[in-house]
Amino acid sequence: xxxxxxxxxxxxxxxxRAWRAYVIASELLRKxxxxxxxxxxxxxxxxxxxxxxxxxxxxxxxxxxxxAGEVASSKSRLSHQIARMETAGLxxxxxxxxxxxxxxxxxTDAGRARLDETAPTHVAGVRAHLIDxxxxxxxxxxxxxxxxxxSHLGHPA
Amino acid sequence: xxxxxxxxxxxxxxxxRAWRAYVIASELLRKxxxxxxxxxxxxxxxxxxxxxxxxxxxxxxxxxxxxAGEVASSKSRLSHQIARMETAGLxxxxxxxxxxxxxxxxxTDAGRARLDETAPTHVAGVRAHLIDxxxxxxxxxxxxxxxxxxSHLGHPA
Numbered sequence: 001x002x003x004x005x006x007x008x009x010x011x012x013x014x015x016x017r018a019w020r021a022y023v024i025a026s027e028l029l030r031k032x033x034x035x036x037x038x039x040x041x042x043x044x045x046x047x048x049x050x051x052x053x054x055x056x057x058x059x060x061x062x063x064x065x066x067x068a069g070e071v072a073s074s075k076s077r078l079s080h081q082i083a084r085m086e087t088a089g090l091x092x093x094x095x096x097x098x099x100x101x102x103x104x105x106x107x108t109d110a111g112r113a114r115l116d117e118t119a120p121t122h123v124a125g126v127r128a129h130l131i132d133x134x135x136x137x138x139x140x141x142x143x144x145x146x147x148x149x150x151s152h153l154g155h156p157a
Numbered sequence: 158x159x160x161x162x163x164x165x166x167x168x169x170x171x172x173x174r175a176w177r178a179y180v181i182a183s184e185l186l187r188k189x190x191x192x193x194x195x196x197x198x199x200x201x202x203x204x205x206x207x208x209x210x211x212x213x214x215x216x217x218x219x220x221x222x223x224x225a226g227e228v229a230s231s232k233s234r235l236s237h238q239i240a241r242m243e244t245a246g247l248x249x250x251x252x253x254x255x256x257x258x259x260x261x262x263x264x265t266d267a268g269r270a271r272l273d274e275t276a277p278t279h280v281a282g283v284r285a286h287l288i289d290x291x292x293x294x295x296x297x298x299x300x301x302x303x304x305x306x307x308s309h310l311g312h313p314a
Contacts, residue, residue, distance in 0.1 A: 008277035015288050018296045021303035022287075026183050027228075028310045071184075120165035130179075131172050133305045139175045141298040146178035148290045153185045 033125045041118045046071070047085055048122060050078075051115040054091065054107040061094060061106035069155070090114055190282045198275045203228070204242055205279060207235075208272040211248065211264040218251060218263035226312070247271055 011019060034045040053070045054060050062070070068078045082105050085091045090111035094104045107115075134142065168176060191202040210227045211217050219227070225235045239262050242248045247268035251261045264272075291299065 008280050009284060010280055011283070011288065014293070014296055014300070018291075018300040018303075019283055019288060021300050021307060024227075024312065025303035025306040025310070027230075028312060029306060031231075032310060070181075073184075074188075123165050123167055126168070126176055127166060129309060130306060131168065131176060133309055134175075134302060136171070138298065138302055139171055141295065142302060143171070143175040143178050145291060145295050145299060146175075146182035149182040149186060149287060150178060152286060152290055153182070153189060155181065155185060 029129055032129055033122065036121055036125045037118060040121045041114075043114065043118050045122075046073075046081060047090065048115070048118060050081065050085065050105070051090060051107060051111050054105060055112055055115055059106070060112070061104040064093075064103050064105055067105055085111075186286055189286055190279065193278055193282045194275060197278045198271075200271065200275050202279075203230075203238060204247065205272070205275060207238065207242065207262070208247060208264060208268050211262060212269055212272055216263070217269070218261040221250075221260050221262055224262055242268075 030045065037043045037045055037048055049071050050067065053067060054062055064078060064082070065075060067073075068075045071078070073081070082091060082093065086093060089108060091105050091107055094106050095102070096104060131139065187202065194200045194202055194205055206228050207224065210224060211219055221235060221239070222232060224230075225232045228235070230238070239248060239250065243250060246265060248262050248264055251263050252259070253261060288296065
């Protein structure tokens with residue numbers, strides 16, 4: 001049983017305004033970026049994000065468990081996603097004999113080519129629908145706010 | 158064919174820092190709030206959000222198409238979700254004979270009771286993982302930034 005507090009601290013008007021704007025805009029933004037990648041290139045945003053993370057690693061590979069944290073996915077959901085991406089030739093799974101911590105995902109040459117082809121569309125969307133709407137101080141505030149959330153939720157910076 | 162710009166404007170370090178923090182923290186925050194509702198009450202965050210929106214309407218009902226916009230869902234995805242929620246007794250679908258614009262979703266008494274029971278958990282999570290991490294000026298910045306995004310993406314304020 002979880003203890004129920006008798007008197008929840010409801011959000012006041014200003015807090016509610018911030019929360020509502022943030023939560024609805026975030027979902028719409030994600031849908032918009034996904035739509036642009038899908039319509040332009042037939043690639044899902046979630047797959048794009050995996051290609052980005054892998055391509056930035058040494059050897060283009062990362063442990064599945066670490067990758068799940070990086071893209072904020074569950075291990076089982078990521079496992080299905082990586083299987084689909086492997087079928088599409090974008091990544092491969094690699095077992096490292098000397099490493100008991102298991103399986104790595106590795107970006108293929110085709111995956112890197114896909115990323116090069118799609119990145120201009122993604123960055124244009126991120127600029128058009130968020131970054132270019134903000135001045136420097138808003139960008140700083142955005143970074144500060146969500147780095148605080150990351151740190152609070154135990155995510156490595 | 159979409160025209161491809163030869164020279165994408167990549168994000169600079171400050172822009173990338175803001176984007177990365179925001180996009181990863183948002184996914185982690187959503188997962189955390191969903192986990193707390195699931196573990197505490199067996200309710201998905203997406204279902205909670207539907208109950209909130211409906212309960213705030215006159216008569217506890219809203220057109221499906223409008224509700225899809227409010228919770229940033231596609232109509233087909235929302236349709237499946239509402240069907241599940243109807244089976245669980247939380248909402249019902251109502252056709253209005255004099256309104257050609259179709260089907261409404263309406264929260265049931267059981268749905269309102271479920272919302273009353275779960276809201277303290279949700280608001281405690283929203284506070285703990287976001288709102289209470291922020292000072293008043295950060296809350297204001299958060300609202301300003303994402304109201305700009307909402308307006309840009311054509312969402313009614």
